[in-house]
Amino acid sequence: MNWIPVKRKERLKNRPLPAEHNREFDQLFCQQIMDNQAKAAGVYIVKGPAIVFSSGPCSVLGKDVSDRKTTVRAGKALPFEYGEGGSIRVNLGRGGMVWEADMGSAGAYIWQDVASKMLEIRPQRIMLAGDSDAGKTTLSTYLTNVAIQQGLRPCVIDGDIGQGDLAPPAAIGAAVISGQLVDLKQARPDIFEFVGDTTLVGFEHIVTAKLNRIARILQGRCDLCIVNTDGYVQDGGTLYKQGIARELQADMVICMGPSAPVLSDAIKASSPCSYVMQASSAGQAIKSRAERAKFRLGRFLRFTGGRNAGIKSGDPSDLAFVYKNRIFSGKVLSEIGYLPVEQNVDIRPADMSRMFVGLGSGGRVEGFGIVTDISVRRISIQTGLQRFDRIYLSRIGLAESLNEEFRIF
Ligand SMILES: Nc1ncnc2c1ncn2[C@@H]1O[C@H](COP(=O)(O)OP(=O)(O)OP(=O)(O)O)[C@@H](O)[C@H]1O
Ligand SMILES: [Mg+2]
Numbered sequence: 001m002n003w004i005p006v007k008r009k010e011r012l013k014n015r016p017l018p019a020e021h022n023r024e025f026d027q028l029f030c031q032q033i034m035d036n037q038a039k040a041a042g043v044y045i046v047k048g049p050a051i052v053f054s055s056g057p058c059s060v061l062g063k064d065v066s067d068r069k070t071t072v073r074a075g076k077a078l079p080f081e082y083g084e085g086g087s088i089r090v091n092l093g094r095g096g097m098v099w100e101a102d103m104g105s106a107g108a109y110i111w112q113d114v115a116s117k118m119l120e121i122r123p124q125r126i127m128l129a130g131d132s133d134a135g136k137t138t139l140s141t142y143l144t145n146v147a148i149q150q151g152l153r154p155c156v157i158d159g160d161i162g163q164g165d166l167a168p169p170a171a172i173g174a175a176v177i178s179g180q181l182v183d184l185k186q187a188r189p190d191i192f193e194f195v196g197d198t199t200l201v202g203f204e205h206i207v208t209a210k211l212n213r214i215a216r217i218l219q220g221r222c223d224l225c226i227v228n229t230d231g232y233v234q235d236g237g238t239l240y241k242q243g244i245a246r247e248l249q250a251d252m253v254i255c256m257g258p259s260a261p262v263l264s265d266a267i268k269a270s271s272p273c274s275y276v277m278q279a280s281s282a283g284q285a286i287k288s289r290a291e292r293a294k295f296r297l298g299r300f301l302r303f304t305g306g307r308n309a310g311i312k313s314g315d316p317s318d319l320a321f322v323y324k325n326r327i328f329s330g331k332v333l334s335e336i337g338y339l340p341v342e343q344n345v346d347i348r349p350a351d352m353s354r355m356f357v358g359l360g361s362g363g364r365v366e367g368f369g370i371v372t373d374i375s376v377r378r379i380s381i382q383t384g385l386q387r388f389d390r391i392y393l394s395r396i397g398l399a400e401s402l403n404e405e406f407r408i409f
Helices: 019-025 108-121 136-149 204-221 237-248 260-270 289-304 330-336
Strands: 003-005 032-037 042-047 050-055 058-060 069-072 077-082 087-092 097-101 125-130 154-158 171-176 191-194 224-228 252-256 275-279 310-314 320-323 326-329 339-342 345-347 356-361 364-374 379-383 390-392 396-398 405-407
Touching: 042 050, 042 087, 050 077, 069 077, 077 087, 077 108, 087 097, 108 136, 108 252, 108 275, 125 136, 125 237, 125 260, 136 154, 136 224, 136 252, 154 204, 171 204, 191 204, 191 356, 191 364, 204 224, 204 237, 237 260, 252 260, 260 275, 289 364, 289 405, 310 364, 320 330, 320 339, 326 330, 326 339, 330 339, 356 379, 356 396
Parallel strands: 125 224, 125 252, 154 224, 252 275, 320 390
Antiparallel strands: 003 097, 032 087, 042 077, 042 097, 050 069, 050 087, 058 077, 154 171, 171 191, 310 379, 320 326, 339 345, 356 364, 356 390, 364 379, 396 405
16 A cells, blocks of 8 residues: 655645634644645545645545535545546645655555445445454445335344444444444444443443344345444454354345454354355554544543543432443432442442433433433433433443543543
């Protein structure tokens, strides 16, 4: 993979942007405008924060963005594939970048074989598995756009409990998608499931069952289910991915990254009815560790309502608490002073202070919050959700500054 930095020989100016652009960048410090007049078709990777104006033919992951403005959020890298005579102009925010890339190793062009296969075999359930940064989420987005272009209604289930696009960390989100998009984060989630941790070890069966449950719920509402997974493929990860493919009865499994050969052999052996294939990777990890941490915190804030969310208080004995699929009446907490959630693990009110929690009613997870104060008599939760009678416990705490997450137990 050759990532060639674009020479900023064309017009590279520090000139102020119109006010609307400043708002979108949320405190933009560095304003750069670059014009790239394309003489032939090609691909640029734009890493946000950036606003890209395309004139002439241009697409991002199968979505037509010709003569359009596309916003690229901070940390996200999108391939802009322009046709002959097309051009793009990029306004970069602080930390934003643009590369010219080889069409043979970046953009949606590298996945033509995957898209053709999907249209040929018309799977009901596609699963993507592979190493971290292999391109699973980007390929999921492309396949979603291809399906929509074909008049299908796809749903995406985001099984990455560490840093999913459709739910906060420690949860799974799913969305039925009706319009093409460039970033799955733009989709409105329809269903959540709460897992309670971002570390998979000990939670594999729970995640597998929840992915399967969502797929069954959504199957009547969409033509095709695209199940994206996390990058855990080493050690027990292969077994875990085999389990998901088998449980889901995925009829198409796409393996990516350096582990793809081993992974695809393992899945073929355990799910003989699936069509298993390997897909190319763009081959460049663009997400830094700091960006991942920032992304995760951003997701916690977005789904709990952040600093502006109100505080809801009540008596814990009127609520039910859930941990790893086990339900505990809040009366247990009032009576014995703790919740015996696992063998040798008791959760006391002090452990729940600043805990990130799922909130729901009627057995459904409907929102998220942070426990701000708790005793055996009273619990206060910061959340944007109005009503709930069930609290899904996690092992993650969020510092009062909301700038840091920590492990609770
Ligand atoms: N075909 C492609 N063209 C250009 N950039 C790509 C392509 N595929 C992936 N990328 C970039 O590579 C990086 C990793 O891709 P992506 O996030 O899709 O990987 P992932 O396998 O989902 O990673 P993770 O395991 O962290 O969830 C992203 O910054 C993405 O924008
Ligand atoms: Mg991903």
